Amino acid sequence: MSSENKKVAVIGLGSMGMGIAQSLLRDGFKVIGCDVNADALARFRQAGGATAGRPSDIDPDCQIVVCVVVSAVQAEDVLFGPEGIAATLQSGALFIACSTVSPDFAVHTAERLASQGVLYLDAPISGGAVKAAAGKLSIMASGSAQAFAKAKGVTDAIAEKLYRVGEEVGQGSSMKMINQLLAGVHIATAAEAMALATKVGLNAGMVYEVISNSAGNSWMFENRVPHILAGDYKPHSAISIFLKDLGIVLSTANSQRFPVPLAAAAHQLFTMAASAGMADWDDAAVVKVYERLSDITLP
Amino acid sequence: MSSENKKVAVIGLGSMGMGIAQSLLRDGFKVIGCDVNADALARFRQAGGATAGRPSDIDPDCQIVVCVVVSAVQAEDVLFGPEGIAATLQSGALFIACSTVSPDFAVHTAERLASQGVLYLDAPISGGAVKAAAGKLSIMASGSAQAFAKAKGVTDAIAEKLYRVGEEVGQGSSMKMINQLLAGVHIATAAEAMALATKVGLNAGMVYEVISNSAGNSWMFENRVPHILAGDYKPHSAISIFLKDLGIVLSTANSQRFPVPLAAAAHQLFTMAASAGMADWDDAAVVKVYERLSDITLP
Numbered sequence: 001m002s003s004e005n006k007k008v009a010v011i012g013l014g015s016m017g018m019g020i021a022q023s024l025l026r027d028g029f030k031v032i033g034c035d036v037n038a039d040a041l042a043r044f045r046q047a048g049g050a051t052a053g054r055p056s057d058i059d060p061d062c063q064i065v066v067c068v069v070v071s072a073v074q075a076e077d078v079l080f081g082p083e084g085i086a087a088t089l090q091s092g093a094l095f096i097a098c099s100t101v102s103p104d105f106a107v108h109t110a111e112r113l114a115s116q117g118v119l120y121l122d123a124p125i126s127g128g129a130v131k132a133a134a135g136k137l138s139i140m141a142s143g144s145a146q147a148f149a150k151a152k153g154v155t156d157a158i159a160e161k162l163y164r165v166g167e168e169v170g171q172g173s174s175m176k177m178i179n180q181l182l183a184g185v186h187i188a189t190a191a192e193a194m195a196l197a198t199k200v201g202l203n204a205g206m207v208y209e210v211i212s213n214s215a216g217n218s219w220m221f222e223n224r225v226p227h228i229l230a231g232d233y234k235p236h237s238a239i240s241i242f243l244k245d246l247g248i249v250l251s252t253a254n255s256q257r258f259p260v261p262l263a264a265a266a267h268q269l270f271t272m273a274a275s276a277g278m279a280d281w282d283d284a285a286v287v288k289v290y291e292r293l294s295d296i297t298l299p
Numbered sequence: 300m301s302s303e304n305k306k307v308a309v310i311g312l313g314s315m316g317m318g319i320a321q322s323l324l325r326d327g328f329k330v331i332g333c334d335v336n337a338d339a340l341a342r343f344r345q346a347g348g349a350t351a352g353r354p355s356d357i358d359p360d361c362q363i364v365v366c367v368v369v370s371a372v373q374a375e376d377v378l379f380g381p382e383g384i385a386a387t388l389q390s391g392a393l394f395i396a397c398s399t400v401s402p403d404f405a406v407h408t409a410e411r412l413a414s415q416g417v418l419y420l421d422a423p424i425s426g427g428a429v430k431a432a433a434g435k436l437s438i439m440a441s442g443s444a445q446a447f448a449k450a451k452g453v454t455d456a457i458a459e460k461l462y463r464v465g466e467e468v469g470q471g472s473s474m475k476m477i478n479q480l481l482a483g484v485h486i487a488t489a490a491e492a493m494a495l496a497t498k499v500g501l502n503a504g505m506v507y508e509v510i511s512n513s514a515g516n517s518w519m520f521e522n523r524v525p526h527i528l529a530g531d532y533k534p535h536s537a538i539s540i541f542l543k544d545l546g547i548v549l550s551t552a553n554s555q556r557f558p559v560p561l562a563a564a565a566h567q568l569f570t571m572a573a574s575a576g577m578a579d580w581d582d583a584a585v586v587k588v589y590e591r592l593s594d595i596t597l598p
Contacts, residue, residue: 161512171500177495178501183515186517189561192480215522259592268560290557
């Protein structure tokens with residue numbers, strides 16, 4: 001790998017981005033971390049990284065940018081806002097887009113960057129903060145062979161599994177959207193099931209034991225119901241994330257005039273939770289919607 | 300075990316009942332199989348069992364009856380219909396109720412049998428035909444210690460896992476209802492996800508590979524999506540089953556005035572599939588609802 005590809009900027013040092021940035025450091029990359037949060041920057045300097053407070057402050061000879069911000073709005077700002085990095089990205093540079101965004105946004109953004117010769121890897125991630133820190137994420141990526149080739153050192157360092165979903169930008173984001181449709185509905189269904197089980201007088205711990213060994217199980221049921229059993233809603237992943245991601249499902253399906261009644265019902269449940277003041281709570285708190293609407297008492 | 304407990308009637312020789320009856324034979328029980336289907340009876344005689352065409356024909360000294368019919372209506376008929384077995388069941392006999400029925404039906408039926416001294420084990424089963432044939436079902440059971448004790452030889456022979464959900468009849472059926480809520484919503488969500496994935500141009504096989512290794516996975520996604528990929532809807536478990544079982548969820552929740560918006564949305568999707576003539580197709584055929592309503596072409 002040429003030395004220019006060993007210098008990487010990571011924009012967005014939240015739980016996922018910090019893990020990615022540290023995995024890159026561990027793998028011998030020179031990493032410039034960028035975030036609006038001064039504490040995150042200080043922690044990353046302690047870990048041995050360089051930092052920049054604004055995307056526009058990132059050294060223009062940096063050829064690879066990994067973007068791990070929360071939303072399309074933030075990604076847009078990182079690139080094209082007043083302090084954005086797009087203006088200084090050189091032709092031949094690579095933008096690795098890890099945020100969960102709509103396929104349309106990915107396509108549109110890639111086109112804008114292509115006009116200045118910048119490559120785009122549509123590379124949503126999955127796996128959570130622990131796997132991010134361990135360099136063991138899953139990446140659902142699409143893009144040109146050239147983009148994949150230039151990204152290889154980075155994806156090797158941060159991911160355990162790299163799914164090459166296709167050659168067209170948008171396919172990676174489409175795959176992530178499908179995953180989030182399932183994940184979001186499964187979290188809301190786990191909540192509905194635990195709420196009804198409580199209503200009919202079943203022991204919640206027993207329900208978890210039986211269901212997690214039965215055909216009603218899901219990855220999300222197994223992972224989130226322990227939060228309900230513990231009554232612990234400090235956010236691992238917040239209600240607001242699935243409100244956004246199921247929103248992407250709905251807007252994409254709507255633009256194609258395609259029906260998604262289950263995703264729509266789940267989106268309403270996350271909307272109810274956010275409306276009730278729980279947007280920043282753990283997503284398992286969607287079960288609290290059922291509690292507020294009934295006489296059940298959860299742990 | 301006393302010899303009286305080695306004689307068992309199995310009523311309902313469908314794919315589950317036949318497996319149960321054969322597992323009991325293998326374990327040294329004298330088994331009387333009962334079904335309205337003459338072919339099923341002939342096959343069971345070939346396997347070494349005794350048979351009865353009507354529940355009322357079963358030898359009155361048979362102390363244990365395992366009921367594996369499809370619905371509450373059939374279970375009611377097996378017991379209290381014109382050719383029912385309740386009239387000849389002796390005090391101290393045991394009725395093991397394996398059908399998926401509402402908790403209320405289980406409670407009411409147990410009360411009627413208790414009035415003539417017959418024990419009731421509320422014992423819904425899970426695992427499918429293959430596990431039934433292997434004697435490796437899961438049973439979610441509730442009932443008195445006396446009922447569990449008398450059932451022990453039978454449950455040992457037919458089940459790998461016996462969950463003792465509680466001492467009250469109804470709790471076993473409640474647990475199965477919660478499992479079916481999750482399983483039914485997960486099947487419909489797998490269908491919705493595969494349909495939308497097809498609409499946005501993703502490769503269906505690739506979606507299966509990525510999702511079954513990601514946080515969007517569920518037991519049902521992993522098990523049913525291969526039917527969609529193969530375009531094979533010969534019934535392993537039919538649309539009509541989940542129409543019935545989500546109906547139990549809705550009627551139970553409704554009787555308690557408890558909201559179940561996701562179960563209700565999934566129930567409507569199975570209703571649409573049945574309305575479109577697919578009641579006897581495999582439950583994965585719920586994906587065909589999306590195909591009929593759009594321009595997608597499934598495998």
